[in-house]
Each structure stands twice: as C-alpha cells, then as structure tokens.
Amino acid sequence: MRPGAKRRKGYLASRSVQAAFLIVLVALWYLATSRWHVSPILLPSPVAVLFQLWDIVSTGEFVGDLAVTLRELAAAFGIAVTGGILVGYLVSRSHYRIRVFEPLFAGIYAIPIILFLPLYVLFFGLGPASKIALGATISFFPIALNTIAGFGYVDKAFVAAARSMGASDYQLFRYVLLPAALPVILTGMRIGFTVALLSIIGSETIASLAGLGHRIVHLAEGMEMARMFAYIAFVVAIAAVLNAFVSTLEARARRAR
C-alpha cells in the first residue's frame, strides 16, 4: 500500500471511531429521556432540543445575541493581539527585559483572571465593555508570552549570517526575525483566541445584559431546558466553526511567510 493511502486509511478509521462515540452519546441521551425516566427538567429529550434548535435558527432569534458576543470577541482579540505583540516584541529586545517580564507574565497567566470579573463589572459596567476588557486581559498573556518566545530566541546563527551579508535593521526584522518568530506567535494568537472566546461567553453567563452566554443563563432561570440545550449546541457549533477558521488562517500564514 502506498504511504498516502495508508495515511488516508488511518484518518478514516480514527474519524469513524470519533463519529461512533458521538452517536453512542446521543443514543444514551435519548434512552435516558425516553426509557430511564430522567426528568426533562434535568435532561430534555434530544428530539425536543432539535426542534428548539430549528426554531432558533429559522426565526433568526439568535442574531442579536450572536452579534453582541462576536463584537465583544473581535474587540477583545484585536486589543490583545495589538498589545500582546507590541509588548512582547519590546520585551524580547533585551535579555534583561526577558528575565524580568517573561516569568512575571507567565505567573499572571497562571492565575484564574476570571476571578477579577466583579472588579471589571464595577469599572466597566454590565455591558460589553467589561467582557471586552476581561477577554483582552486574559488573551493578552499567551500572545505576549509567545511573542517573547518567538522573537527572543531566534537562532543567533541566522542573525550573524544576515548581518555579515549587510542586512539593515529593517531587513533583519522583515526577512529573519519575523519569519523565525511567526509560527510561535501564530500559536500564541490561536491560544489567545480560544481563551478570549471562553472568558467572554463565561463572563456573559455570570454578569451581563446580552450575548449568547447571557441568553443561556436567562433560559436556565426560566426553566426552559430544551431551548437552553439548543442554545448550548448552537454555541458549541459556532465555537467549532470559529476555531476551525482560526486554525486555517494560522496554517495559511505559516505557509505564506
């Protein structure tokens, strides 16, 4: 068998196991609600959830909340990328600054920043501003840390080679430092995106006026379990699409350097 065909077979096999796992999960869910008398208040039937999901999508009810969440995400991620790359680059330019700031950022990144949500709400209110600020803070650290790692540890041989051939500061940055650092920075951006999405939806469920997280908690409080599950499924689908999109962008940028 050719190696390509072999790899393809392995891919198909692992994909079918993944699909089977999900099917079994949904089947168990169905059985629990139809045969094993689990209360619909705790676990609504998958059929009911599917109907609700259809209703949410066909009426377009989701548009308002989705727009709020996506706007918060875009603003938070934009701030985190700009700030993280700028600060990361400046830190990476001196060994002293790397020694000071890298452990500091890593330490802050390790604490659950979401604990400060009440403080953010006090400062920025219940609206989108507090979600943007929190998302940007949480997403800043992986981006800044990876930018430091990317620019700070470029192989000295590359720099010496470029300098010996007469590279200017700009050329050194454009043709050596940036392409050397880019894969690491892109990984930081992907992680930053994921944690921004997590923290924004998470904080919407805790204290907010609108957004997908807010909608889910609102439905839970109204005991509309089937519709709440439908929204959760909807958010999972959106998150999967966004993450796939970001991964594709990352792979494309890697090739283009």
Place this chain on the structure above:
Amino acid sequence: MTTNEVAIRVVGVSHRFGEETDIRHVRALRDTSLDIVHGELICLIGPSGCGKSTLLNIMGGLLRPTAGRVEVFGKSVRGPMPRDIAFVFQENALFPWNTVAENVDLGMLFQGVPRAERGTRARRALEAIGLHDFADHYPGQLSGGMRQRAALARALSLETGILLMDEPFGALDEQTRMILGEDLSLLLARANKTIVFVTHSLGEATFLADRVAVFSARPGSIKQLIAVDEPHPRKPEFVTSAKFATIRNALYGLLHDEIRKTMAESAAPGPEPRA
C-alpha cells in the same frame, strides 16, 4: 594584481569574553598577528577553545577585538564588510523558511545587489556548485552536504574577494567532507579568492590549505605556520602522497601537546567559549 598583495592583515589581536573584573571572563585570543596573502587558502587549526573561530569572527567584523586591529584590503575593519567578505558557517545558517534559491537571493538583497542582476548571479553560483536542480528545495529537504553546498553557493553569489569559512564541513561525514573539499579546491583554482578556513581536521587542513596556522591552547595564538606547496586544484591522489603524510604528521606533532594542555585545563571550572 600581484600575488603577494596582503588581503587580510591581523595586527596584535587579543580577545577576552566578559569583563576582566568578572571571575568568569575567558581569554580566547592572545596577541595574534598574521598576514593573509591575496588568493591563498589559509587553514586555522587548533584545540577546542583556542580562539580560531573568534579570530575568524573578528576578521569578518562580527566581533570587536579587545585589543589590536584587522585590515581588509587596506581598510580597517569596524563591522561587517559585505562587499569584501562572505561567511560560510558550520551549519544551519541557511534560513529554513526560504528555498535554496530564495536564500541565495536574500543574501544579495542584503548586500544591495540590484534585482535585475540577482537572478543571473544566483543561477551562476548554483551551477558552479552543482545545485541548480535543487534551487526550489527547502534546506530541510536536503542532506547536510547539500545544505553546506547551498550555503557555499549563497556566499559565492556575493562575489566577494574573501571567504571566511567556520568549520563548514564539520558536521558532515568523512566521505562527503572529502568530496566537498575537492570541489572547494577546484573552485579556488578558478575563482582566485582569498579563503580563511577554520577546521578541526588535520587531513582537511593539509588537503585544502596553502598555509596552515597552528594555534596553541587557550588563550590561543599562532604557534607555527606550515606551508603546503601543492597547486590547486588538488587531486584525490594528493591524499595518499608522501608529501601529504609528512605535512599531516608535522601538524599532528604540533597539535598533540596543545590538545593535552587543553584537556588538562578543561577540568577546571569556567564557561566554554565558542570554539
């Protein structure tokens, strides 16, 4: 141009890594002087840490010496001189995110060669080194020997009078090293370049060099200069000749004591400088 013209003049160069007050400072090079004649290939050979690579980096303007000075074609060296000097490093100095052709092109871009000229010069350099079929490969797709050929092509495309080579074949196996050595000798006969070549290998030094500078143990300086009177391009048969054996043995004798000294000293604490 006369053959006796000095291309590189090293005058009383010493180098120390770290401040003298720092207990961990290392004296790498001690009061070294050397005149390198236009068109010759000189090998620097010596025990690890004797400062031969340090001297090469100082010649190329990548390192400022603590004392002494270097002149290249009569000009004092204050920094990299991309018009006159090209480097070939030990390994992995090709940019892995660029193809071989892009690497060669980038070197000329850094050097300031106009775009229109770069294409022809790149092709010429790749053909001279037998790599034109691999122009669109990435360094990661090539063997170690091919990568060093590509690095050599990049240096050749810069069309400098001087080539500084820092153990360029050091990471290669003996057979590949021999073939690349023969190619380099052939190239030298054609190109009339001045080459300074740092190596650990006695055989490589004997085969390639017009003169071999043998370094003493750290802090290194030139212990003796040995001439190898054999025209380029050198034939593979040269390796089995009596002349080759005599010179190689002389080098071995000179180096042996210095290597013993280095090994005795390396038991003492202290950072390892670049070899």
